[in-house]
Amino acid sequence: MTAPPSKPPSIDSPGMLHDAGPPYGTPRWIAPSQLQSLIDILRIENYRVLAPTLDQHAIVYDEITSIGQLPKGYSDSQAPAVYQLTQTPSAPENQKLFHFNLGPHSPKQFLFPPNSILPGPQKAGPQKADFNDADSNQSSDSSHEPQLVQPMAILGLRACELAAIAIQDRVLMSPPFIDSQYALRRKSLFVIAVQCTTAASTCFCHSMNTGPELPGPELPGPELPGPDANPITYDLALTELVPSNHSQFTHGFLIQAGSRRGQVILDQLPSEEPTPEILEAKKQTIEAVHKKIQRAMPSGPSNIDGQPGDLRDALLARLNHPHWQNVADRCLSCANCTMVCPTCFCSSVDEVSDLLNESSIRQRHWDSCFNPDFSHTSGAPVRNTVRSRYRQWLTHKLATWFDQFDSSGCVGCGRCITWCPVGIDLTQEVAKLLEPSDAPLLNVPPRLHHR
């Protein structure tokens, strides 16, 4: 183990990520109790530590101070329209702190909060309005939001959630326009990723190429645009392992740094070199997760060479497919799928003023393309049917997202399947949409490249 430095170096100093230095990322082995030290170090460094907790019969991210708040021994059972918290019955699995799947929360909750106050004047009406320069507004705005002042560390993010952050980065931090509030939260985010050691029936990350395996330092995350964008990887990654019948090791975590500041923190924790047995156990665990994932997003119909076709083109050619009406007959247009989706970014801005109309703020809140008045022209809704709104959501996510952001908008987390009150499963709907129908195929516009 490495002795803790007498004076902890600042983990926030800019450029730390890009400093030349000794290679980092060598896996180490720590006891579960060291997670508490990790939380303590982050809190001393002024991070607000967020992690999975139990709340209202679900596992959701919230602020924690102790590993006792993690959902030890809990798991979940998920299926279309089903989320059931369960207790892991037997040892050694019931000792695990992360033996569960994704809950309804995602990092979107914190990086792009459901409600936020936009920069701008806070006095209402003409003449009284005080449109300051951008810089002077910053301080007054941040008082409304602790996230803008205090950096966040999220413990427990999964591979698909890292991919989701990378996708939202493209939406909100692609030059020339940078959403400064998002960028502020995003750049101070300390990521402690957790390797999935189980999978829900709704997971299909494998077919979206986003998991279940965490990218390693040698496997960098998705390439990001622009000089101002942080590459999305983790600062630290954990793989929780429990012994099987003949194992020589006890319950613990493989821990690996993905950034310089992650390594600086890791070096402060008492750790051991992992045995070959431990490294082999990790490999087998990940293989088991792969096998557990049963769901998959279909690819487009095979082309002449027998290669899978492009799903974007396949869906855009089928905008008049009769199956859209079939989905519409079940869909409640409730917008749950867009709320739990870690990449959906649609929002609305409301002007909120006090009763005397002397002060007002611009409040941004999540919105959804499932709301009938979301898009309108000259006062009339553009998509007045559930059919057209479901079609907008699905084709945006899986097709036109490529035109806009050069990637799919879906990471395969399966939340929209679990939290749909009527259990609509987009992977099955896509399969149905790819079936032949009477509707002639439409001409597909070539893919645009915005970026």
Add this chain to the structure above:
Amino acid sequence: MNSERSSSLVDVPNPHSDPIDRDPWHPHSATIRRIDRELDTPTSSVFTLELRLEPSPYADAYCFSPGQFNMLLLPGSGEVAISHSGPSIDRTSRTVSPGTFLHTIRAIGRVTNALEKLRVGDELGVRGPYGTSWPMQQLIGQDVLLLSGGLGMAPLRPVVYAIESRRDDFGRVDLLYGSRSPETILYASELDAWKRAGIGVETIVDHAQDPLVENSPCKPTWTGPVGNVTHLLNRRSSLLDYPDFHPERTQVLLCGPEIMMHRCAQSARKLGIPASSIWLSMERNMQCGVGYCGHCQWGPLFLCKDGPVVPYDLAETLLEIKDL
């Protein structure tokens, strides 16, 4: 449509190169210098604000291209997307005043009704300019057909001004302008000046008398054509009446209700005008102007940044799909 075309979609001057303006949410202060009442009928209240930005690096760098829009913010009421309806031109020196521009607005919703109550000297917030512009470079040396319906005249007026200022650079230029009734013809007092500058102006109304005004005491005095603007366009098919109509070298700029633009674009194609020479200004409820909020999506496009001006070869397939 090919990759060259798609890149030209986003090829607009970018005033946001200054880092301070890269967060698009920050409004910039502007003062109302003049207010012109444009239409004052019982059913239509339209006014033009002349705005001047407060001195700042943003104001110094501010320049817009015809077709682009601004977000106007009135704290306490909200924000609304309004297209540029012209630079402010000093009437004596005939020069453009920097950092000063015009917005023609119909009082129809919460924000626009509040904007209507403002007075000269009041301040509001401005973000922009956003979006794509009319293809001004491609118009040079070409015949130009401007087709406008109702308030769609506002985003086309900067094009008229640009053509007026260098008339010899363009071939034949015609404005075909449809309005609901004679009383709702926007910029009616300017039409004669445009004619004198060598721009053909033809107006048409849906009704010789506004049907929404009950028991109007006015007797209809309209002697011009009645119908919609497509009729004016379709007349071009007669070689006898329009011997100098050359579809292969005509650029068509369309702004008005979506159905009107769709019909006009189809007619223009029938007249032999290439799809890549037809341009539409699309409208949706834009809230952010930069592709963050998602409201203005139209197929693969964010109309706030890939539009509002969209070439018809891109729009054609999208217009055919109902409720897209």
